[in-house]
Amino acid sequence: MQMRRFRFWLAWLVTLLFISSLLTACGLMGEGDKEQDKQDKILYFFYPHDGSDMIKRLIIEYNSLNEGITVEGIEGPGLGAEFTDKLYELKETGETVPDVILIHDTWLARLASEECIRSLDGGLTSEKKEAFFKGMMDALVWEDEIYGLPFWQDMPLLYYRKDLIDSPPSDWSELAGMAEQAAKANDMDYGLIFPGKSRENAAVFLAGIWTYFNAYPEYEAEETLIDESAMMTAWRNLTGMVRNNVIPQLSMSMGAEDCRAVFEEGNAVFMWNWSYAARLFQNESSPLAGKVGISFLPVSENEENTGGILSGYALTMSRDTGLLPESWDFMQFLTGEEAQLNLQDAGLMPARKSLYRSTWLSWTGLPAQFPDMLQSGRALKPGTYAESTLNMMADALSLAIEEGKSAEDLILFVREGVVEEQQEEQPGQEAEGEGNEEETDNADVDE
Numbered sequence: 001m002q003m004r005r006f007r008f009w010l011a012w013l014v015t016l017l018f019i020s021s022l023l024t025a026c027g028l029m030g031e032g033d034k035e036q037d038k039q040d041k042i043l044y045f046f047y048p049h050d051g052s053d054m055i056k057r058l059i060i061e062y063n064s065l066n067e068g069i070t071v072e073g074i075e076g077p078g079l080g081a082e083f084t085d086k087l088y089e090l091k092e093t094g095e096t097v098p099d100v101i102l103i104h105d106t107w108l109a110r111l112a113s114e115e116c117i118r119s120l121d122g123g124l125t126s127e128k129k130e131a132f133f134k135g136m137m138d139a140l141v142w143e144d145e146i147y148g149l150p151f152w153q154d155m156p157l158l159y160y161r162k163d164l165i166d167s168p169p170s171d172w173s174e175l176a177g178m179a180e181q182a183a184k185a186n187d188m189d190y191g192l193i194f195p196g197k198s199r200e201n202a203a204v205f206l207a208g209i210w211t212y213f214n215a216y217p218e219y220e221a222e223e224t225l226i227d228e229s230a231m232m233t234a235w236r237n238l239t240g241m242v243r244n245n246v247i248p249q250l251s252m253s254m255g256a257e258d259c260r261a262v263f264e265e266g267n268a269v270f271m272w273n274w275s276y277a278a279r280l281f282q283n284e285s286s287p288l289a290g291k292v293g294i295s296f297l298p299v300s301e302n303e304e305n306t307g308g309i310l311s312g313y314a315l316t317m318s319r320d321t322g323l324l325p326e327s328w329d330f331m332q333f334l335t336g337e338e339a340q341l342n343l344q345d346a347g348l349m350p351a352r353k354s355l356y357r358s359t360w361l362s363w364t365g366l367p368a369q370f371p372d373m374l375q376s377g378r379a380l381k382p383g384t385y386a387e388s389t390l391n392m393m394a395d396a397l398s399l400a401i402e403e404g405k406s407a408e409d410l411i412l413f414v415r416e417g418v419v420e421e422q423q424e425e426q427p428g429q430e431a432e433g434e435g436n437e438e439e440t441d442n443a444d445v446d447e
Contacts, residue, residue, distance in 0.1 A: 032284075040445050041069045043326050046087060046098035048313075049078040055345050062333050074098065080107050081387050087116070091320060099321035100330055105314055105379050106200075106386045109220065112142040113384045117144040117316040123328060131335075132351050135310045139379030142201050150351035152343050153312030155296075155370075155377055156194075156204060157278065159263060159271040162293030171298045174235055175270065177298040179246045182269040191246035194272035195259040196397065200311070202252070203393035205272060207309050207380055209234050212300045213298070214281060217414065219383035228411055235407035238400050249402050255367070264288050272297065277351055278365040294365060296373055307376030312351070366402060392417065 027244040034174040047055050059073045073098060076086045084107065091097055101117065109118045120286055124146055129137055132150045140148035158175075160168055169175035179191025196202045202390040215230035241247045254262070258282070264287055272275075281292040297308050315331045317324070333339055335402050344360070356371040367373075382389035396413060399405040405413075 041323070041326070043069055043098045043100065043330060044074055044090075044096050045071050045073045045102070045330070046074045046076055046090065047102035048076055048083055048104070050075065052346055052348075053345065054348070058339055058342065062330060062337075065333075066329075069323075071330060072096070080104060080390075083107070084110070090099055090344065091116075097320050098318050099323050099327045101316045101318055102313055103148070103316055105136070105148075105310075105312055106382050106390065107333045108140060108314065108316070109142050109381070110123040111316065112147045114144075115319055117147050119147055120149065120317065121145050122258045123204065131353060132200045133310075133353055133377075135307055135374055135377035135379065136312055136314075136351060138309060139312070139381065140314050148314030148316045149331055151313045151334060152340075152351055152372065153372060154274050154349045154409050155308050155310055155312055156208070156272055156274055157367075158295045158297050159273060159277065159281070160293045160295065161269055161288075161291060162270065163291040165293070168293060168295035169298060172209065172241075172302050175298060176237070176241045176246050177242065179241075179269045180244050183246075186269075188251070188267055188269060190248050190262070190268040191244075192241070192270040192272065193248065193254065193259050193262055193268045194251050194399075195254045195256040196252040196356075196394075197255045197258070199390050199394040201256070201381065202380075203390045203398045204309050204311055206238075206268045206393050206397045207237055208297050211378065212298055213237070214300060219385075219389055220381055223382075224414070226411065226414060230412060231414075232407040235400065235410050236413060239404065239407075242401050247401060252398060252401055275364075275366060275370075276347060279347065279363075282363075282365045292365075294367055296367070296369070307373050307378055310374065310377040310379050312349075343430055 003346065044053075045059065050056065056073060057074075059071050062071055074090070076083045079135075083103075087098065087101065098365075101111075103111065103117075108117075108367065112119075133153070135151040136153045137146070140146055158168060161182070164186060167180055169178055177191065182188070183191045194201070194205050196205060207216060210231070213230050214232035215227055215234040217224035217231075238247075242249075250262075251259070256277075259271060259273055260277050262268055263273075264281075266287065278294055280286060281288055281294075283289060299308055315334055317327050317331065322328050335351060337352060337354065340352045340355055343348045344355055350356075353371065353375075356374075358368060361368055361370060380390075393415065396410055399410060
């Protein structure tokens with residue numbers, strides 16, 4: 001009897017141990033499934049072509065610091081139209097729908113109007129907004145709501161031969177006069193050059209002149225608004241510089257490095273170019289080491305246009321994302337001080353104001369007032385049809401520099417996208433407008 005009881009309790013104990021082990025195994029399997037779920041959470045980050053591989057390095061760093069989520073980068077084309085086409089293709093296929101999207105600020109209005117990206121106002125405190133330059137934050141506003149966080153930005157600068165010129169010009173008229181006189185006196189080929197080969201650079205160059213004369217159109221209105229009088233004044237100044245050989249046609253075919261090479265060879269008095277060139281003139285190996293001054297393009301005295309033209313990239317959140325907290329965390333990482341320092345070390349202009357310290361500015365050769373100009377600068381804001389607007393602006397600049405068209409032609413082109421055909425000259429008859437040619441060609445740059 002005692003033996004049977006012993007066997008009974010032994011069997012019962014074995015059964016309990018078996019059931020317990022099963023429950024423990026199930027629990028462990030459940031924990032494993034949860035851990036697997038965390039590992040399988042993927043955040044897709046879509047960004048334009050990055051030749052420096054800086055974005056790839058930042059993604060690797062973020063993934064090394066975070067568990068339960070993996071950021072996968074998807075590199076897209078660098079041009080706006082191709083980039084947005086690829087974005088919509090990713091959305092349609094549905095396999096790798098982006099959660100966070102890095103865009104150029106000129107693309108923002110279209111993506112916001114088409115409800116591709118979401119407003120960030122709910123997560124942006126005053127303190128967070130204050131971490132960035134006001135000019136760049138303004139670039140990310142559409143219909144009074146903020147749709148992005150600045151990632152990096154830049155502003156074109158005026159480089160000049162300080163061994164030939166005592167101080168930089170204060171307005172475009174003075175710039176034109178200095179350029180013409182110094183070029184002739186020193187047997188130099190060009191007065192002012194700029195890298196106008198790319199559409200974006202051409203648009204920014206023209207926007208700077210338009211802004212100075214308060215002629216920049218209102219592209220975000222339902223119908224583009226133009227101040228014709230201001231635009232004609234700006235046009236006369238621009239075409240006057242072309243006629244006086246201050247601005248050469250060559251500029252329309254130069255990239256940024258082509259432009260810098262021409263300037264560094266001593267063939268130009270002034271150069272319009274981006275900030276990256278400043279640190280290169282700091283090198284002792286540069287033929288112009290110690291001979292280059294750096295200033296800003298002339299800006300308007302109008303209270304609304306006291307800064308230059310800004311350009312840059314911003315982080316936006318897709319409306320399709322199901323990972324809102326994770327997307328926000330990743331965006332905060334990319335705009336945090338450590339990630340922004342990496343951008344700065346790579347030679348890019350970071351978005352955070354706190355990094356523009358005087359020692360760094362001096363080391364790069366940038367003017368001490370550079371942060372102030374970024375703060376007061378303005379973005380292009382070409383509206384919801386950014387591609388056609390930027391194309392129009394680049395073509396408009398070509399009308400002045402390469403074709404010598406009139407201000408009337410420009411206004412017609414801006415409004416309707418066409419230029420009047422010149423009438424064929426009939427025997428014994430002057431072409432229309434030819435009688436005013438002398439007055440037009442001899443028009444001085446406005447004071």
